[in-house]
Amino acid sequence: MCLDLYQAETKFACLQSLSFEEIDDRLNDIRESHPNTCNWIFETIQFEQWKNRENIANSNGILWIKGKPGAGKSTLVKFIFLRAKELFPDYIIGSYFFNARGLPLQKSFLGMLRSIVYQFLDQDQQQFDRFIPMFLDKNKKHGTSKNWAWHPGELQRFLLEMLRFKLKPTILFIDALDECHDDEVKETISFLEKLSAAAVASNVVLNICQSSRHYPRYSIRKVTELVLDNRTEHNQAIEKYIEGNLKIEEDSIKTELLEKADGVFMWVILATRMLNDAYNDGRLKATRRKLDQIPSDLDEVFRTILGRDNPHQEQTVLMMQWILFSESTLHQEQIYEAVLAGTDPEALSNQDAIVPEDIEKYIISTGRGLIECVRRKGGTHVRFIHKTATDFLLRNNRLKMLDPSLTSDVIGSSHSRLAACCLAYLETEGFDNSHPESQQVSRDRHPFLSYVNKNLFYHAERAQARGVHQHEFLQKLQAEHLLFQRLKRLHDTDYNSSEYAKYGTDTSLLYVLSLNHCAELTRVLLNDKNFDVDVNARAGYFSNALQAAAAASSFLRDKNENTIRILLDAGADINAKGGRSGTALQAAVTSIHRYAGNFEVRVTSAVVEMLLKAGAEINTECGYYGNPLQAAAAAFGYGQNLPSNRIIRMLLDAGADINAFGGHYGTALQAAAATEGDMFFSGYDEYFPVDTIQLLLDSGAEVNARGGYFGNALQAAAFSAAYTSRNGCSFLSSRYNTSNDLKAVVEKLLENGADINAQGGYYGNALQAAASNAIYYPRIVLQALLDAGANVNAQGGHYNTATQAALAACHSSHSEHQQGFIVQVLDMFLKAGAMDAAESKRTFYQKYEWDIADIELYEQSGWLALVQAREDRRKPPPELSW
Template sequence: MSPAGPDFQSHGPVQGNNVLQGLTTGDNTIINFRESGKGGTPQNEREACLRTLGFLEINSREQDISAPVEQTCDWLFDTLEFKTWRNRTYLASNNGVLCIKGKPGAGKSTLMKHMLEHCENAFPDDMIIAYFFNARGSTLEKSPLGMLRSIAFQLVKKDDTPFKQFLIKFQDKNITSQGREWEWQPRELKAFITSVIKRWKSKPLLLFVDALDECNEAEMQDVVDFLESLSIDASQPGTTLRLCLSRRHHPPLRIAKCLELIVEDNEDHRKDIATYVRAKLAKRDAKIEAEIQRKAQGIFMWVVLVVRLLNKAAFKVRGKKKAMQDALEKIPGELEEVFRIMFKENDEDMPETVLMLQWVLFARQSLTPEKLYAAVEAGDTGLCQSSDIDCDSIQQSIEHISKGLIEIRRPYGDITTVQFIHLSVKDFLLRNKRLQTLDQTLEPDPVTASHRRLWACCWSHIRQVSSTSSTQHITYSTMPKKPYMKEPLDKQTLKSKGGCETVAAGSNG
């Protein structure tokens, strides 16, 4: 496993009395150390220790997941698989591991969060730890290192015994680093977590890891192997670890012993779909509801999008039922085909739509709604015309231009960023030449062409806002700041990842 990417820094000891240091992701500081006490030792060593593990988005994905519609998802707790896992029976055949599997968009993450909350209420005395991978998030959110730091963080925060073990390692790190910046390496965190699990006797331990398929692909099996090794260690007498994982059917991952629950095959899950449709469809109709349930094939995301399309069709005309029936007949049963239909709407907006998709697909850092709006409006000219626009209008514009496939998330505090509504949207755009189908100028290599376009947009913007002949003289103060933007569009936050990512100076642009 690789350490954190270049946009992440984990600082070690605080030096002197005049330095405040913390963890940063990109240009966002997470939590600052308190001012140093005598000898450079933090006043609260426990908090300083925890900060070397924590990161801004540590709980973001879990918080992003919406609560299920009332009276749905509870069927999970009546399944044989859940009861076997809960009671730790037949350990020789499952090692206390429950794997929730399903197709993209089936609703696995919603089930995982619901199960987590159920266990927190049902087993208040247990140690419960959870990590939700997020392929649409920051570097750490989709990396094994992020998972390891989160698990270690929760262990040492919730129980004094592992904290005392970890504090010794933290103190040793501070001493051996000799004042240099440092960060925890995956092998160190693996060894610590394994040691804690092997010795764990005090109370039952539940570990939830959601969306294994959203981890960096080259490292998925390594994550599974590590988690499986924990389950094997915990299957010994006296240890009470229960491990719950979720993932797609593909890519295939090796887990020798586990209980498996296939979401889309469960009849009660299909009943949940019917409950959702009744709650959200603009006009109740038994035939339409039954047809939606039949065509959905257990894919909740398909249902969410189709209900939205049917409600839109009903809103346009007075004969609501007939309009919905006609629209439903034309909608295919595959999720990716629904995306294709959505992109066919309002073709006159397609140039802006493609540019917005490119920014969300390829920007190095997660963009705020304001930056995405300004970048799309500026377009290839680099000049943003709007001088006054409120947040609601920005949100409506993003929803309209993206065909409802980009959402605004609040990963931490008051910070908002944009992302696709589901990982399957990204999959759709990058597979089967879908992106270049929307814009044929991206042929034959849409990824490289997109990087070049975003690079050109940034360069045009820099040239528009500076009269100097060299970009080296451009500073924060020379960038234009619109009233609705907290930060200007700058080359650091808007340059694309990979490809043409360095803005040349002077005539080299």
């Protein structure tokens, strides 16, 4: 039962590491095909050959659908995909629909790989069994999957290797290749070509259906192409659409509309809408004039739509800027408030009467029919009706034509305007944020507030980086104290704001910019004497701006070297002490704890090197960890062993004292052995720092050095190894090879002379430290300690004896399994000669109210027999048949 549950949870976690929230959004966004407009595809020679694999020597199983922008390629691919189960019974079916208007993963090669691997694993248990060791290995090296990401290379290798293991017949749909990142399109197409060729070579059935525009032009050697342009069947599908949607029955208008469409479905959708609007008053001549006025080029249609008399032009342009340049997709309520903030902020104070239906009408009307509202799980999102609208606005300065006030750098001036909108929104009367309760009310009543909180500086920084000056933006925040305080309070009460990410009420604007890696805004603030900024002002969790920037180098997953360099050039004291991290160097090293992926450690290495070259003192004693070396040694427990060792070597080469005493753990060796002992940064599982321990010992670390929370390294290792046992029942270790890992650090320290019965620290000795985690049944660790000569009757520490430590783990809320773990630990100690074990067992029985029958059965037959008996008792009596 426990094993099945663990396997199910592991599979779920593995699949979740590949998935992402928007993984199916584009597929769901594409409208269902209009009735009888796509069936023709099944009757084409190209589709028949692809489906039946009749021309495999020349196509390698690839069908490439091509067409003009707006021709309906995505609708066609979705139509085939939705019918794939009946067309390809017993096939594994996967798909990916690129989305240039989506978030980064939705338009990336990596997003495609993660999605199709997820789908293959979910449908093929054999391939999942091959993949799971990769997942477990990454978890072991990097912590839980929330703190690392899959690399394209390893997923490509897995997909190619799948073919060697005779993958089941598979079909793959890849839509809108041209909507992949520009620099990744060629890589994506090349990989699909390579995958198809490898499948043929391995005699594996793999059909790939992919679609794209004609440009950018890429080619592959073996493929079957199906081009929609001027294809009779496609034009007939457009004709069916016109028949079903145009209100006018005049055949000549329908014929001319079809001819002008030139195979572009999006054009005919827009044109039909415009003609229906013109026909609403019943005047056929006016409709004919409108048809004559509609350009045949799709871009010109957009120009016509946006060029009509528009009394709300400012709101239209701003709404389009938000959709084009927002950091994340906005809900309809958010974009409604965002537009009002930039055009009519006074209207924001009276929104009680507005309902979602009114907001949707406002958005569609203001967007001139080019913007739509799409219902999603988390709310109704706003987007352009088609990628061609985005293309139109971003090409040839068209956005500037709509709003001449924009500078020649449309992107930079747009970000500047969005930053101004965010600031105007913050200034709105009615935000009562003096208390957490009122702040939550503000969030509920003002949906745009969460976006402003997260992205105010994002827009201002990007505007400044493109040369659109943000002096006025900075002056407003610097001069208006109440506005800046409001911003900080709103940010710090965000449920996602951890202690280290909070601004604090006493911090300066410079500190906030440094924490948000806003290098360009920081430069402006420091270079302009009118701002009168003290670069060494003390405030905030990290004490000063330099520490904040150093820490942000990793935990914000972004390079912050430029900000650090700007601060140093402005006179920041590189060795200023204060805050939890003590110094900038320790803050930079500690930042490894936040996200311990390879990329972040590389960034941290660069920052550490910069600080050392700038004169950072390496053995200064201060901060939570006492010194940078101890901070680096503690980092391994949060996901990265070898990369953290790289930091440790850097510090040792720079003169770090291997046995420097101080900080929470006393020494670097104890910090390394503590793994999950540091509750401040808890949350990473199943990682064992054998290599780090060996590196420190080889560098001269004293194995029995005393001091720190655990008293010595062995006690830290015993506690942590026992605590890590919590991740599953003890018998799981044989399946997933964790038994040796659990005791590896303990044994490594013992091999190097650690005193098994050394006294000191919170738990008194190593055995008591391990026993305090009895509810996780650390049998392997406890047995290793007992075998090495641990004195089961040693006294001292918080619980006085190891037996008392195990008994103290008892709690009435514990599950039946946890009760079993504790009593079995007490039995281990009784067998080992613990003088207080028998009495502790009696106390345990009373605590959990075991009756005589339970006690006798356990003593005679063991824990599993008792569990089975209890389950039998809980079963309902059989129904009697009369």
